[in-house]
Every structure is written in structure tokens, then in C-alpha cells.
Amino acid sequence: MPQVTLNTAIERSQDRAEGYDYLIVGAGFAGSVLAERLATGLGKRVLLIDRREHVGGNAFDHLDEAGVLVHRYGPHIFHTNAQRIVDYLSRFTEWRPYEHRVLAQVGEQQLPIPINLTTLNKLYGRDMDPTQAEAFLKSKAEPVESIRTSEDVVVNQIGRELYETFFRGYTRKQWGLDPSQLDKSVTSRVPTRTNSDDRYFTDTFQMMPLHGYTAMFEKMLDQPGIDILLQTDFAKLDPQLRYAHLVYCGPIDEYFGHRLGRLPYRSLRFEHTTVDKEQFQEVAVVNYPNEAVPYTRITEYKHLTGQRHPRTSLTYEYPCADGDPYYPIPRAENAELYHRYKALADEIPEVTFLGRLGTYKYYNMDQVVGQALALYKHLEQAEQTQGEEQSNTAVPDGA
Structure with missing residues (x-):
């Protein structure tokens, strides 16, 4: 170079x-x-x-002291619907197919996020089909006349109970503000599904x-x-x-x-660690929506990279007010x-x-x-x- x-x-x-x-x-x-x-x-x-x-x-990614390929600044997962973007970047890399999945720690359970049929059935101990799940969410929804904030978006779609369970604490930690103080675009990015699709993204191209x-x-x-x-x-x-x-x-x-x-920007602090086991968690990223937990998520990189290694490296992510600017x-x-x-x-x-x-x-x-x-x-x-x-x-x- x-x-x-x-x-x-x-x-x-x-x-x-x-x-x-x-x-x-x-x-x-x-x-x-x-x-x-x-x-x-x-x-x-x-x-x-x-x-x-x-x-x-x-x-930026690199091999850490254990020889595990990690992302220094938190997980970066490539996904797009644009063929021209893939064609351009393919001049400089080959690709590994990868579909991102995320779990949220809720009490003793780890549940798929975005919310889907599996999430609802496990959380409520039900056995709903997609039609029943759609009716269930409709019964939970609390219509908001004028949707302006991130809180409005979620409460209007799925109600306050699910909002409190999955969104409010995580958003408050991530942004240092209550969802009622943030533009509606923040939570509009996260869909709610009534089928069993547990992929975080649905883009045509998903790879690393x-x-x-x-x-x-x-x-x-x-x-x-x-x-x-x-x-x-x-x-x-x-x-x-x-x-x-x-x-x-x-x-x-x-x-x-x-x-x-x-x-104003939101910054991040990363705590990188390596543990003496081959796998630490079921998926690459586990979110922690509970405000009592100081970090927002734990990333295990071998899920992203496909690397085989007897040890595994993790990143604990702590949003903060000061530091490099990450999120407008x-x-x-x-x-x-x-x-x-x-x-x-x-x-x-x-x-x-x-x-x-x-x-x-x-x-x-x-x-x-x-x-x-x-x-x-x-x-x-x-x-x-x-x-x-x-x-x-x-x-x-x-x-």
C-alpha cells in the first residue's frame, strides 16, 4: 500500500x-x-x-494477540440490495456468504430480534401461527395519532409492553436519551415480523x-x-x-x-477479550436491552468470519458521550x-x-x-x- x-x-x-x-x-x-x-x-x-x-x-479488522480476526470498532456486517455496489467492491475482495442473526437477552431467555414469531411464542409461552401473531400484535398496539418520536413508532405498532421489553432500555443506553426524545427514524429501522424469519437483515446480498x-x-x-x-x-x-x-x-x-x-454525536467504548473456549454464544451478536446491564451487546467474531480457532474473541460495547464520533x-x-x-x-x-x-x-x-x-x-x-x-x-x- x-x-x-x-x-x-x-x-x-x-x-x-x-x-x-x-x-x-x-x-x-x-x-x-x-x-x-x-x-x-x-x-x-x-x-x-x-x-x-x-x-x-x-x-478496520485485524488479528488480535490470540490470532483471532476481530473488528476493532465493533461488528461490521455487509448487506445491500444494490448489485452495482457488490460489483464495485468485488474488484477488491472475494466474499463469504453470511446472514446475520441477533438474540436479545430477556430475563433468562435469549430471543430473536427483530421480533418475529419465535420471539412472541417463546416470550409469552404460546404456539401462535403467523395469522394469530398478527392479530396478537394488533391487540397489543396502542395507536398514536401523530408519530414523531422513536417511542411513538414502536408503541403504535406493537404496544408499550414489548416496547419496554426490547426497545426502551437499549435505546436509552445506545443514545443517552429516551426514545421519546429521538426522531422516529431510529426505531423505524427495526421491523417486526409475524413469520419465523430470524435474519437481522433481508437484503438480497448478505456477505463478508x-x-x-x-x-x-x-x-x-x-x-x-x-x-x-x-x-x-x-x-x-x-x-x-x-x-x-x-x-x-x-x-x-x-x-x-x-x-x-x-x-452532537454518540460515541462507543469497546472492551475486547479472549476466552478459552471455541464458542461463547449461539450467534455473532447478543443484545442486552436491560438498563441494569452497562453494555448494549456482546459480539463474537468467529460467527462473522468463519474462522476456526480453539479460542474465541469477544467485544463488549459501551455507548458513551465522549470519544470518537460514531453516530449522529x-x-x-x-x-x-x-x-x-x-x-x-x-x-x-x-x-x-x-x-x-x-x-x-x-x-x-x-x-x-x-x-x-x-x-x-x-x-x-x-x-x-x-x-x-x-x-x-x-x-x-x-x-
Whole structure:
């Protein structure tokens, strides 16, 4: 992978032949995909920087001390309905089929989540069929006239009892706010089923990079025209570094020095451990909705990767207020503040904001890839248009 030193980057940036067309801040999905496309598709010179010591952003995986492949920043499960996203990423990885399943610890039982027929029958000691389950949920539902919050969504669909059992505590831990204080989009993402489908996702494509995310990123970025500078903070970047256009995948409010106030994010703390057994839990992820339990979930990675190993590694996940920004907090006042920052961004055409942090929106991995590919297409069309205009204004031979 083409890593360079800061001094080398500065020298190349000031060279007319090797100068950088683009500086991209952030080597996660958004920045890496765009870097590859610009370098490979348009022949651009790109400098990709990241404040961490690795590429891959939050999808970074590695072998831990026990030799188990783990995700440093919590589980990342790839799923999409978009063939074009799969086709693009397949240039850089083979795939392992994987359908994600999650259990929720409720009392002494572990029950499938999202709620499905099995969940309801086990929880209530019933033997309902799908039609009976649908009628049962309808009897539990408490209609809400105007659905505005995450609490409204769940209570309206399945009632307060199931809301309290599965959603309220988990959401309060995850976001540090009651569901009644969060936009309806948070719980709208989680369906309720009356059949026995226990898959967490129902997308057409559900799989994991065969050799891991980091290997995929390294192959993606191993292209002529891309230089990589790690452990580099954009805010402290040497002003001697030259580039024509900036693509910023960090927090948009941070770029502007938080001049309008800080955009709120939820962070995470991870506790990684290895245990001396081949398997710790039945599925990759077990959720803990009870507020008395300080963590939200436990992940066992061998379910995701298919790795065989006599020991197994786990991650306990603790949401928190401080730390790296992971999740934009979906509330109306936060969206309003973001739009004020976006108005500032629109005034500087030489800077483009991209990704979950750059656009203050929760995206799945495939959506970030799609956003980066869409930006590339826009830049490609702009370049073609500019080339045609220059061709049309050229002085004809013999004039």
C-alpha cells in the first residue's frame, strides 16, 4: 500500500508533474472508494490522509494477540440490495456468504430480534401461527395519532409492553436519551415480523469480505496515483502541502472549528477479550436491552468470519458521550444545526463534504459506498463537460 511521509507528500504536492489534484481526509469507505475511483478512473493524483494509524475507518479488522480476526470498532456486517455496489467492491475482495442473526437477552431467555414469531411464542409461552401473531400484535398496539418520536413508532405498532421489553432500555443506553426524545427514524429501522424469519437483515446480498475488510481496503488503495499519509490530523497539516481540491470525510462542524456550536454525536467504548473456549454464544451478536446491564451487546467474531480457532474473541460495547464520533444523534435541532453548517460548506466550492460525518447522517456501509460513487460520477461528468467546452473554444488549425 503506497504510504508516504509528510515530507515526501509536501515535495510531491509542490511538483507540477506530481502535484495532488485531490486531498481526501478520512480513509474509511467514503474516502477510500473516492480515492480509488479518482486515481483509476480519471488518472488523478490523490493524497489520502487519516488521523488513525490504519486505513479502513471503523471497518478496520485485524488479528488480535490470540490470532483471532476481530473488528476493532465493533461488528461490521455487509448487506445491500444494490448489485452495482457488490460489483464495485468485488474488484477488491472475494466474499463469504453470511446472514446475520441477533438474540436479545430477556430475563433468562435469549430471543430473536427483530421480533418475529419465535420471539412472541417463546416470550409469552404460546404456539401462535403467523395469522394469530398478527392479530396478537394488533391487540397489543396502542395507536398514536401523530408519530414523531422513536417511542411513538414502536408503541403504535406493537404496544408499550414489548416496547419496554426490547426497545426502551437499549435505546436509552445506545443514545443517552429516551426514545421519546429521538426522531422516529431510529426505531423505524427495526421491523417486526409475524413469520419465523430470524435474519437481522433481508437484503438480497448478505456477505463478508473473505479475507477481511482491511485486506479489501489495502487492495482498493494499492493504485498508481494514490499516496497515503496516516497518523496525520488535517487540522495540524503543514500549510506547505498543496492540492487543488479537498474532500473532507471528517465531522463537518470540526472543519469549521465548531463556530456554530458542536454537532452532537454518540460515541462507543469497546472492551475486547479472549476466552478459552471455541464458542461463547449461539450467534455473532447478543443484545442486552436491560438498563441494569452497562453494555448494549456482546459480539463474537468467529460467527462473522468463519474462522476456526480453539479460542474465541469477544467485544463488549459501551455507548458513551465522549470519544470518537460514531453516530449522529437524530433530533430536529441537530438537523437544523447541520443545515447551517451545510450553508457554510456551500460557499466554498473547492471543498466537498462526504460520508457519515461529513454529511451528518447515519449511513450503512453500502450507502456510503454509493454516496462516494455518486460523487465520483458527478466529478467525472464535470470533467467531461469541461473538456468538451475547451475543445469547442480551441482555435481551428490554419486560422
